[in-house]
Amino acid sequence: MGIRTNPQxxxxKVFTEDILKIEICGPRADYLTVIDVPGIFRNPTEGITTKxxxxxxxxxVIDYIKDTRTIILAVLPCNVDIANxxxxxxxxxYDKKGERTLGILTKPDLVPEPSAKDTICSIVEAKKKxxxxxYYVVRSRGADQDDEGYGSRESMFLVKPWSRLPRARVGVxxxxxxxxxxxxxxxxxxxxxxxxxxxxxxRKVEEERDNLGPSRKDEYEQRVFxxxxxxxxxxLVRAGxxxxxxHHPVFDDSKLRLITxxxxxxxxxxxxxTRKAALRNFINRSSQGTELDFPRINFSGNILEEFPELDDIIKCDxxxxxxxDGIMGWIKDLYLSSRGMGLGAVSDVVLASAWREQSKKWPDITHAFMSKIIASIHRFLTSALELxxxxxxxxxxxxxxxxxxxxxxYKSTISxxxxxxxxxxxxxxxxxNRFFNQSRQEAHANRVADNLRDVATTQGCGGSLIKPDDYRVSLAQIKKSTQTKSNxxxxxxxxHDDLYSYYEVAQKRFIDNVWTQVVSHRLLDGPETPLNVFTQEWVISLSSEQLKMIAGESASVREQRLMLDRKIEDLKEAKKILT
Structure with a gap:
């Protein structure tokens, strides 16, 4: 306890809050705890005590006497001024009604003056203070005495003035x-x-023990745990x-609403x-201005700060x-810079070059989307594991x-x-896909119709009830509209029409493939989804060393569990006593 026993x-330390506990057990021992605290003093002694x-x-002293279950034994020597x-x-x-404060006057043998003795008796007789x-008067044994001689020590109470006191107020x-x-x-x-x-x-101690989880002292208990x-x-994965x-109140947390x-x-x-992935707008097919009719998912905060382990996997910026705009000028420049010998027909090389350029934004847009999907799954995994x-x-x-x-x-999915x-x-x-030829033919027909719209006539089309497609043109006008174009x-x-028709087919195909083959099959439902890395089958496959490393109890946890078990037994025993 670090207490100095030699004054020199x-x-x-001279005083400490540590407790020296002496426990006496026996068939006739009472359920009683006596706490002997140091006496209060007002002035420090140089070299011994301090403020x-x-x-x-x-x-x-205050910490003990403020407890309403504590009997305050105010032990006071007879040879001091009790009033002070x-x-x-x-x-x-702390005991305003005086229901638990008992005065004990000690060392009556050290009071020689008759007047002082009379004062002590008056206090015991409730005439003063x-x-x-x-109050009670007792004569304690000295340091060199034992408990056997208390009878002879207390014989002094048989003589005056002590003999005038009630026997119920005198002696041990x-x-x-x-x-x-x-x-x-x-x-x-x-x-x-x-x-x-x-x-x-x-209840509190049992909850504390329950928070430690079940005992995990051997391989069987660790595997079950x-x-x-x-x-x-x-x-949680299935529900998510x-x-x-x-069915699960924990899903009030949006991080766990995975499929949503x-x-x-x-x-x-x-x-x-659909709106932004093309490098340039096709003619008369601008995608700007279309509004989203459902709420966007808010990904607030820096995902890489939250999950630095994803640094080389995701891109969220x-x-x-x-x-x-200006796709026709770009196509002309591309054709002029890539054409070879021929009669002017569109070559596969030029179309392939135009296609690759028109789809150059696809990787960045798709990787940003996949990063958010992976972040959602990663947040779900960590949140579900914490629960x-x-x-x-x-x-x-x-x-x-x-x-x-x-x-x-994750990396396999990105690959x-x-x-x-x-x-x-x-x-x-x-x-x-038949849509490609159909779309290309429709694009060509629409282009011819647009060229002829300005020269078409409505004569002979039914008077005032003219439909949009009821305009008429002559064969000569048709020939002229196709003959005036340069090569x-x-x-x-x-x-342009071939590129547009193929882009529409490829875009729809790619979006579907990203969902079915990447998101759904590889990240959510397939055999290699990260959601099934932690299963009961995985636990069964762990070696003894792996089990011990993951679920084995540390020495401190085992010690804490034993301490709590003992405390629970003591409290249960106390409960029986109080019943």
Whole structure:
């Protein structure tokens, strides 16, 4: 305890808040705790006590006497001025009714003057400095005496003036009887509150032990423990993918509403990709100005600050811009810079070059979308694991083990996405989709119709009831409209229509493939989804060393569990006693 026992020695403490506990057990021992606190003093002694010691002792006394279950034994020597003792002032402050303050006057043998003895007797007789419970006079044994001689020591109370005092107020036996009676009264009064306090303490300690989780002292218990967590985790995964939020109150947290976030992000991706993914606007097909008719998912905060482990996987700083204008001038320049020998027909080389250039924004837009999907899944994984595993040390060890596989699956997904992008953009444009030819023919027909609209006539079309397609042109006008174009204009228009028709086919195909093959199959539902890295089957496959590393209890946790178990047993025993 670091207390200085030699007054001449240097260092060490004179007073301490540490408790030296001596426990006496036996069939006739009472359930009684006596706390002997240091006496309050007002002036420090140079080289021995300090002002800090004064404050420490006073605060220590107050901490004990303010407890309503404590009987305050105000022990006062008979040879001091009782009226000036601070302990009586403190007792009066914390025991205003005086129901638990008992005065004990000691060392009566050190009072030689008859007047002083008479004063002490007057106090015991409640004539002076009255206490509700009154005063008792006892003569304690000296340092070199034992308990056997208390009878001879107390023979002094048989002579005057002590003999005039009531026998119930003199001696150790009288004090002991009064304390027993007082303890019984207080116990009856405090029993209901004590029972409630013991129940509250028991519930709190049991909750504290439950927070440690089940015992994990061997491989079997460790595997059962982790399997239970994995089962709860997969329940959250299924609910998160099937939008079964009402069955789990934890889904009030939006981070756990996984499929809702993924579908929302995919809708935004489809909408933005359709409007912004082309490098240049096709003629009469500007996508600007179209508004989104559903809310966007808010990805606030820096995702890489939250999950630095995703640094080489995701890119969240890309914002796609609207397509540029002037596509016909660009197509003409591309044709003139890439054409070879021929009669002017559109070559596959020029179309392939135009296609690759027109789709050059696809990788950035798609990677930004995939980054948000991966971030949503990663947030779900970490949040769900935190809910299922309350032990932070186990959770950290578990996540450290799982994280490598999770990141590998993300990287595999990104690699597959790059494969899809390469398939779409690096090969020569070709499709078996009938929409391509249909779209190209419609584009050519619409272009001819636009050229003839200014020279068409409505004569003979039915008077005032003219439909938009009822205009008439002559064969000569048709010939003239197709003969006046230059070779460059004709080739550029054909290249534009081929590029537009193929772009429409490829864009729809690519968006669907990103959803079905990348998001759905690889990240959500397929066999390699990161959502199934933590399963009961995975737990079964762990080796003994891996189990111990993840779920084994540390020495401090085992010690804490044993301490809490002992405390629970003690409180249960106390509960029986109070029943």
């Amino acid at each position: 020695a240097k260092g060490g 800090d010691d004064m404050a420490l002792v006073r605060n220590m 003792q601070e302990i009586l002032t403190l007792a009066e402050e 009255q206490l509700t419970l009154g 036996q009288a004090l002991r009887a009064r304390l027993g009676e007082l303890l019984g009264v207080m116990a009856k009064r405090e029993f209901p509150k004590m029972r409630k306090d013991v129940n509250d303490m028991l 982790l399997s239970s967590i994995a089962g709860k985790f997969q329940d 993918l099937e939008a079964q939020y009402t 976030q993924v579908v929302g992000l995919t809708d935004v991706f489809n909408h933005d990709f 890309h914002e796609a811009q609207y397509p540029l 299922c595993c309350t032990d932070s040390s186990v959770r950290e060890a578990l996540w450290d083990t799982l994280q490598e596989d999770v990141l590998l699956r 597959f996405l790059n494969y899809l992008l390469a398939v779409e953009r690096d090969n020569k444009p070709y499709t078996l 460059l204009e004709d080739v550029a228009e054909r290249l």
